[in-house]
Amino acid sequence: MNGKRNRFILKGMLLLSMALPASVLRSQEIYDWEAWRDGRNIAGLAASSSPRVAIAGLIKRSSVELTGGVESGGYRSQSEAPTLWKGGVNADTEVHFYDILLTGSFSFAMSGGDGMCGSMFTRPGYYPIDILEFTPGAKTLQEYGMGGGIAWKNDSRVTPGATFRFDGANYSKRKDLRHTTYRQELEIVPSLIWDGDGVVLGVSGIFGKDSEFVQAEQIGTATAESYYAFLDKGLMYGTYKVWDGNGVHLSENGVDRLPVKQFSYGLALQAELGGFLYGDFEYLRTTGEVGEKGYSWFRFPGSTMDAKLRWTLHRPSGVHVFKASFEWMRQETDESVIDKITEGGVTTPREYGSNRIFERRSLSGGPEYSFYGTGGAELHTRVHVIKEKDRSTLMYPYLDLDEVTLLRINAEGKLPLGSFELEGGLSAGCKIGEHSHIIGNDNPELGVVSAPFRMEEWFAREQELDDATFVGLSAGLRYNFTLPGGYNMYAAARYSLLHAFGIKLLPGSERHTAHITLGYEF
Secondary structure (H helix, E strand, O other): OHHHHHHHHHHHHHHHHHHOOHHHOOHHHOOOOOHHHHOOOHHHHHOOOOOOOOOOOOEEEEEEEEEEEEEEOOOOOOOOOOEEEEEEEEEEEEEEOOOEEEEEEEEEEEEEEEEEEEEOOOOOOOOOOEEEEEEEEEEEEEEEEEEEEEEEOOOOOEEEEEEEEEEEEEEEEOOOOEEEEEEEEEEEEEEEEEEOOOEEEEEEEEEEEEEEEEEEEOOOOOOOOOEEEEEEOOOOEEEEEEEEOOEEOOOOOOOOEEEEEEEEEEEEEEEEEOOOEEEEEEEEEEEEEEEEOOEEEEEEEEEEEEEEEEEEEEEOOEEEEEEEEEEEEEEEEEEEEEEEEEEOOEEEEEEEEEEEEEEEEEEEEEEEEEEEEOOOOEEEEEEEEEEEEEEEOOOOOEEEEEEEEEEEEEEEEEEEEOOEEEEEEEEEEEEOOOOEEEEEEOOHHHOOOOOOOEOHHHHHHHHHHHHOEEEEEEEEEEEEEEEOOOEEEEEEEEEEEEEEEOOOOOOOOEEEEEEEEEEEEO
């Protein structure tokens, strides 16, 4: 019932925005450089510091676009396709009335490729637990999403607002090892701001849930070729076994499918001073588990902290935005100790405790600069440093400590030339120092211990992908035109090339991407 209500509200927002007469709209008063667009608090877009505060009429920005593209090349994750085709549709709207702000969005995308294997998840690496298969075949991914927001601009200093976002995905492979994965993700963020004289303070609550359900099967005869699957419990340590006609048993818990769910809840605080200085701090706590029927095979609690500081400088030539960002994350994985108990002829699993098997941490941050020219020109640059630290203790007291520091640099720009817009970009990355691998004993008193099973070649290729020094180039062209009847259309094409150096294990050192878009702005 709630899903139907949300779809009705979103459709109403989109239809309303399409029906508004163009003569009363001022879409040019909605700007990407606004600081409150960088956070979760939608009410901040209605603050007294907004560039729309002195405008009495309706203001709207809406668009619908069709997209298509292709990616190819050997510099890729082993869970990606050698050649990936994709297409989709996106729609979004933002409408400012005198006393209310409404936003809405909808998207659908479909992608697929041949020769695919690897992770059965829609987002490999998102969870600390993964399941892999190794028989290349065609895979198809369908992704869909919808969202909306509202803020009430009443005549008081307090402005409330809220946003919601729902995303889903279906991921399937029709050749052995066949599998189907379903993903759902929901986030609700209630917010409010206090609007003082030159000072705006905001607070947002964050409530979310995401889940994936992976189930696979092998269709064939008793003499059919055996297919293997691997349950990754962190740093590619785990269980590698045959998947038979009744499902794969990848652990003593009897895992033949992988239901994963994760809850998130947190708080975000925002502050703006004088319309030029903006700060945002967010803390998010997550609790995840793999399991079903009243017990868990794995649990993975975690925490993240984000902080941003922006300084916006207005000049006759345009708007300059200076930004510094910081993010910290820690997540742990505990494997449950489960035994099977038979009572009254009925066998049921029972959990007796848990063991810490994996921990991952990351610390990242860096400066950013953006320029939004009065004539439509834009420039965006970013330098980002990422420190990653993973620790596996799957078979106590065996210890594997993995540390690396990565550098990422990006720059892109846009230059209007009449009805055309030229786009270009440059990116580069490398690791800073050496990638540290420390193998040891977490309890020397127990003497020498053997290592757990690991997919060594798979692990080495994935590390080469992350550690490689690379450069990227991109170029694009957009053409804006108007059809009879006043329909503002645009067509765009973009091409990018990524080249890595010193590649020895991956199937190639380049990745090419081509993308086209046809859109309508109203």
